[in-house]
Amino acid sequence: MMKKKLQDAFNAQINEELYSAYLYAAMRAAFESMNLKGYANWMRLQVEEELFHARKFMEFIFERGGEVELKAIKQPQAQWDSPLAMFEAAYRHECHISECINKLSTLAMKEDDHAARIFLEWFVTEQVEEEANADGMVQNLKLMKDAPGGLFMLDREAGQRVISPLVLASITGAAAGA
């Protein structure tokens, strides 16, 4: 059984993950309206990643006999000045999520909840990848800023992103609770 304080913090993190999905859905919509279909695809898959993260937290609370409490999701920004501004915002957001996960880990240690601490290790590692992915998009856009056709090329590359096997398994139920 989870202590109430930790359960509340996990529920707050579910809200953070669902907001992340909402934010990336807004970015997808912005890319669709710019007709940058590759970046729109990248964001579409990022939405699935975030829903997967939210599900993971929910499954953990259920397994521990706790209660999932869903709160209102705030409205995300809808427009950005450029693709670069969008990915910079995505990177800043991932850094914020990393801080949230680190604080959760600290709380789990303080509350002496080792199951929660071990569960959170997956997210600590995942955030390294999440930050690196968003930062990689920022760096590519900066590099190609002045290259003719650069944005078109990067958009095509982003269109090749495919769903991760873990996320796919979670959606299809092939690995419940994965």
Ligand code: FEO
């Ligand atoms: Fe759920 Fe992108 O962190």
